[in-house]
Structures are given as structure tokens and as C-alpha cells.
Amino acid sequence: MTDTDAAPVDRKKVRAFARHLFGVYTHGALSYMIDIGHRTGLFTAASEGPATSSELAARAGCDERYVREWLGAMVTAEIMTFSADDDRYALPPEHAAALTGGGSKNMGPMAAMVTLMGRNLDGVERAFREGGGVPYPAFAPEFTGVMDELNRRPLDELLVDAWLPLVPGFAEALTSGIRVADVGCGTGHALALLAAAFPASTFVGYDLSEDALRAARAETAELDNVTFEVADAAAFSPASPFDAVVAIDAVHDQADPAGMLRSIHDALVPGGRFVMVDMAAHSGVADNVGNPFAPWIYAISTLHCMTVSLAAGGAGLGAAWGQETARAMLADAGFGDVETHPAPGQALNLIYVTSRPG
Structure with missing residues (x-):
């Protein structure tokens, strides 16, 4: 088969699939971020209320610089929110319900399966x-x-x-x-x-x-x-x-x-x-x-x-x-x-x- 015999490629579909594929890779990387948040107790600390990166790091006993970068991933992934007015990050209660607590709704531990x-x-x-x-x-x-x-x-x-x-x-x-x-x-x-x-x-x-x-x-x-x-x-x-x-x-x-x-x-x-x-x-x-x-x-x-x-x-x-x-x-x-x-x-x-x- 020559190049002229090949079916034409729909460039819009190529771009759409490329965006989908990049989303798959992004979600894979975010699984590691969720696992870290679960392991370190950052989600539990965030569920206590809005906090700056320093305040959240203090609550969870973590290094502020790492917490600040992690928060960037959480905010841009729409897992947490950020208020530029007071530099505070928040975990919406509906999201906290799926990431914290001792009940069956807590999906935080599931991320560890990806890591492992x-x-x-x-x-x-x-x-x-x-x-x-x-x-x-x-x-x-x-x-x-x-x-x-x-x-x-x-x-x-x-x-x-x-x-x-x-x-x-x-x-x-x-x-x-x-x-x-x-x-x-x-x-x-x-x-x-x-x-x-x-x-x-x-x-x-x-x-x-x-x-x-x-x-x-x-x-x-x-x-x-x-x-x-x-x-x-x-x-x-x-x-x-x-x-x-x-x-x-x-x-x-x-x-x-x-x-x-x-x-x-x-x-x-x-x-x-x-x-x-x-x-x-x-x-x-x-x-x-x-x-x-x-x-x-x-x-x-x-x-x-x-x-x-x-x-x-x-x-x-x-x-x-x-x-x-x-x-x-x-x-x-x-x-x-x-x-x-x-x-x-x-x-x-x-x-x-x-x-x-x-």
C-alpha cells in the first residue's frame, strides 16, 4: 500500500485524541500526588479548614516548599481551591468526603495501588x-x-x-x-x-x-x-x-x-x-x-x-x-x-x- 492509498487522517480527531492521551498521563501523575496527600495526612489537615501553604504544612508536619508545590497540583486539578485574596487553600467538603475519614467513601487509599x-x-x-x-x-x-x-x-x-x-x-x-x-x-x-x-x-x-x-x-x-x-x-x-x-x-x-x-x-x-x-x-x-x-x-x-x-x-x-x-x-x-x-x-x-x- 502506498501513502496515496492510505485513508486520510482527520487532524481534528488526532488533536482530540492527543488531548485525551495527555489527560490520561496527567491523571496517572496525579495519582501519585493523591497518594502523597493520603500518606502524609495533608488531606486530613486540609479538611480542618482553609489554610496557607505554611499553615497546612504546619498542621500536617510537612516541609512547606513541598506542600506548596503539591498544592499547585491539587488546585489546577480542581481537587482543592485557592483564594488569591488571602493565599489560602481549601478542600471542599464534598471532596474531603471522598479523600478523608474512616468510612468506605474514602478513596484516598486507592491511589497507593497505582504507586505499587x-x-x-x-x-x-x-x-x-x-x-x-x-x-x-x-x-x-x-x-x-x-x-x-x-x-x-x-x-x-x-x-x-x-x-x-x-x-x-x-x-x-x-x-x-x-x-x-x-x-x-x-x-x-x-x-x-x-x-x-x-x-x-x-x-x-x-x-x-x-x-x-x-x-x-x-x-x-x-x-x-x-x-x-x-x-x-x-x-x-x-x-x-x-x-x-x-x-x-x-x-x-x-x-x-x-x-x-x-x-x-x-x-x-x-x-x-x-x-x-x-x-x-x-x-x-x-x-x-x-x-x-x-x-x-x-x-x-x-x-x-x-x-x-x-x-x-x-x-x-x-x-x-x-x-x-x-x-x-x-x-x-x-x-x-x-x-x-x-x-x-x-x-x-x-x-x-x-x-x-x-
Whole structure:
């Protein structure tokens, strides 16, 4: 094909896309600025009221020169405002609601995921060229803390009061006393909440990360109805079956997700419940077009979820495995009918509810 045969290029579309692309890069850089604001407490300090750069730096215990430059990014990105009359910067209360506080609305911790994923970009590039992946230990130990902070607030606010009621009879059974496992439990915060709320039940958490389980045991030291064990999610074999199993954002990045689902099925009593929280996506990319969360899901999957699975010689299922594949895999593992519910307060997630046939 010669240059004269090529389709004409619409210069306006080129310029528009270039502006869009520059916006993507800008937002990427701003993610680091948000992470710094969260780490240093600058957003919390700013939520106390308008301040000059010196006053804000003093509140947060930071160097004024760095704070002043950071504030320039915050103002021009329309995250904060600036009054030239008195040289004061302000964080609007609506913005503070999304960047501060202990509730599930605080998105500040999410920026740390961008920072952490970028650290292993060289390894991901190598995997693109050679295959394989970046192993989970390459993200340690920071990944444990990042995931704990991302999940802790939503779990505190939503797990018992908003998510459990979606599973008919589950709260009542927990009140009466049942055996429950959390497979891929991480730092065990979900079990800490459940064990405290339902003292008649007993709970066991399984995870491969020793760092995460140390944190789990420390948090639950005063609870006598929860224990933790190091185990491969695809091969754990409890001495006694469980009445219920939960898996929160844990299936899609396993080396053997199908084996994990089979192990969970086999670990349940007949009629036992399985509650899985995972990404709200479809399995085909065409069905995800228009989903505002899809670019995040695919990107994080490429940079972590898929690559850690492939590094272990695994399936590389990825975070965007989607509900169609999830339903098929649950059926293949032997589970019965599956219900799905949007996770209240967590638009990124779906809650799957199924059981081992009785």
C-alpha cells in the first residue's frame, strides 16, 4: 500500500485524541500526588479548614516548599481551591468526603495501588515479551498493607450490616453458631469482624502469605473463636467440613482458581453456603465497553492479578474474568444455582451466593 492509498487522517480527531492521551498521563501523575496527600495526612489537615501553604504544612508536619508545590497540583486539578485574596487553600467538603475519614467513601487509599503497581513495570514488560509473570513476593511486603487499607474501611462499614443481609438466613445461622472459612483471607479483617459479631460461630482463615497471617493473628488475639492457617487455596483440606465459606476478592488471582473452587465445594457440608465477592465485570470485552470501572479492572489485572498467577504457572484468569466465566466455573466445581447482587457501597464488586447441593 502506498501513502496515496492510505485513508486520510482527520487532524481534528488526532488533536482530540492527543488531548485525551495527555489527560490520561496527567491523571496517572496525579495519582501519585493523591497518594502523597493520603500518606502524609495533608488531606486530613486540609479538611480542618482553609489554610496557607505554611499553615497546612504546619498542621500536617510537612516541609512547606513541598506542600506548596503539591498544592499547585491539587488546585489546577480542581481537587482543592485557592483564594488569591488571602493565599489560602481549601478542600471542599464534598471532596474531603471522598479523600478523608474512616468510612468506605474514602478513596484516598486507592491511589497507593497505582504507586505499587508501577514498581514492577519492568517485570511486567519482560513478561509481555517472554511470557511468565511477576511473582507475588515481588509486591511484598507493601501489597499486604495496601490491600488491608483498601478493604478495611468497606468491610467495617458494609460487611455485617449491608452484605450479610443479601444472603438469606446467613446472619441467623451465624448467630446460632456455625463453622465458617475465609479462603484467601489476607490480613483476616473480615473474620475479625465476623468473629466479634457472632461469638457462637467459629472461623478459620486460610492464606499463603505469612505476613498477612501475622497481622491477622495480632488483630484477633483477644478472640477465641477464630484461627488462621497457612494453606494453598487450591489444596486446603480441613479436618472437619464447614457450614459456610467466603472468598473476598481472592479467586481471580489464584494460580489454580478452578482447583480453589473445587476445594471450597468439597470443604462444605451438603447444603453449605459459598459467598464470593469479586469484580463486577463481564467476561467479554465488548460487554465491558461503557463500564466506567472496566479500564481500572483490566489495568490492575495486567499489572498484578493476572501476572502473579502466570508467574506461578497458573491459569492467569485475571480480574476481568467476569460473571459469565464465574458462573461456568462454579457449576464445573459442583455448586448449585448462583445468585448475584451488586455489592452495596462497592460498585467495583459483585456478591455471588451459591451452595453445595444437599
